[in-house]
Amino acid sequence: xxxxxxxxxxxxxxxxxxxxxxxxxxxxxxxxxxxxxxxxxxxxxxxxxxxxxxxxxxxxxxxxxxxxxxxxxxxxxxxxxxxxxxxxxxxxxxxxxxxxxxxxxxxxxxxxxxxxxxxxxxxxxxxxxxxxxxxxxxxxxxxxxxxxxxxxxxxxxxxxxxxxxxxxxxxxxxxxxxxxxxxxxxxxxxxxxxxxxxxxxxxxxxxxxxxxxxxxxxxxxxxxxxxxxxxxxxxxxxxxxxxxxxxxxxxxxxxxxxxxxxxxxxxxxxxxxxxxxxxxxxxxxxxxxxxxxxxxxxx
Numbered sequence: 001x002x003x004x005x006x007x008x009x010x011x012x013x014x015x016x017x018x019x020x021x022x023x024x025x026x027x028x029x030x031x032x033x034x035x036x037x038x039x040x041x042x043x044x045x046x047x048x049x050x051x052x053x054x055x056x057x058x059x060x061x062x063x064x065x066x067x068x069x070x071x072x073x074x075x076x077x078x079x080x081x082x083x084x085x086x087x088x089x090x091x092x093x094x095x096x097x098x099x100x101x102x103x104x105x106x107x108x109x110x111x112x113x114x115x116x117x118x119x120x121x122x123x124x125x126x127x128x129x130x131x132x133x134x135x136x137x138x139x140x141x142x143x144x145x146x147x148x149x150x151x152x153x154x155x156x157x158x159x160x161x162x163x164x165x166x167x168x169x170x171x172x173x174x175x176x177x178x179x180x181x182x183x184x185x186x187x188x189x190x191x192x193x194x195x196x197x198x199x200x201x202x203x204x205x206x207x208x209x210x211x212x213x214x215x216x217x218x219x220x221x222x223x224x225x226x227x228x229x230x231x232x233x234x235x236x237x238x239x240x241x242x243x244x245x246x247x248x249x250x251x252x253x254x255x256x257x258x259x260x261x262x263x264x265x266x267x268x269x270x271x272x273x274x275x276x277x278x279x280x281x282x283x284x285x286x287x288x289x290x291x292x293x294x295x296x297x298x299x
Contacts, residue, residue: 005058007051009036013064015129016155018043023154030054052084064095068102075106091147092117100166107165116144121172125240133157139168177252180269186216187290190223200225222290231285239285246273
């Protein structure tokens with residue numbers, strides 16, 4: 001059993017923290033939303049008045065925050081968790097999805113203070129967080145990964161060491177860029193199939209065994225009907241919100257610009273998800289891009 005401080009109890013962080021409680025760890029959480037703290041307490045966790053209070057005395061400190069600026073702020077600036085915990089030497093783990101530069105900057109400051117840190121973004125959405133089946137893409141030293149793996153196993157089933165600091169974020173950016181493009185492609189295929197008079201159930205059954213098969217098609221079909229558990233059959237309730245996919249694709253495009261990488265399909269996908277968010281569907285699941293595409297007319 002480990003003493004864990006967990007900062008950020010949103011749609012992903014709360015079920016992750018609860019799974020750590022279920023795994024037998026002593027979890028103290030902090031979030032700006034009191035109702036989320038109440039839910040952690042109901043599940044057997046402890047709550048703290050500040051992020052610093054959650055981190056003090058912990059053997060492992062985990063953050064799950066919206067964006068790079070929040071991660072920098074909590075660890076390095078106001079709140080300054082690195083400074084708060086530098087004497088007690090816990091393992092630091094950030095599970096947020098952020099830009100590579102922010103991940104490396106925070107890790108560098110942690111290491112300068114004599115601390116080990118992992119960037120460990122996740123894939124699997126809220127269902128994976130609730131079921132403890134997340135995939136973790138982890139960046140950091142071999143020693144830090146070895147120290148943190150058992151903790152991550154309390155929240156996920158696939159734990160991968162991607163490389164040094166920032167490598168976890170790099171993998172996550174590439175993964176979600178490919179997923180965004182793939183989802184658009186599947187949506188276009190089902191829209192065309194309908195125009196051609198095909199039955200979606202039959203199309204799905206065939207394509208799920210053919211060369212066009214993918215997770216977006218077989219497990220998360222954006223067209224209502226073929227996959228009962230998919231968000232498309234729950235009015236696109238997330239899941240993984242479109243506004244978060246837009247954020248991640250923007251991260252991929254910033255990385256592509258910085259490295260001179262050609263990503264024209266991702267750039268087009270970004271414009272689609274931006275349109276989805278602009279029309280008010282940003283809090284819907286990202287597969288709602290299907291509905292937006294279905295409303296477009298061929299130019």
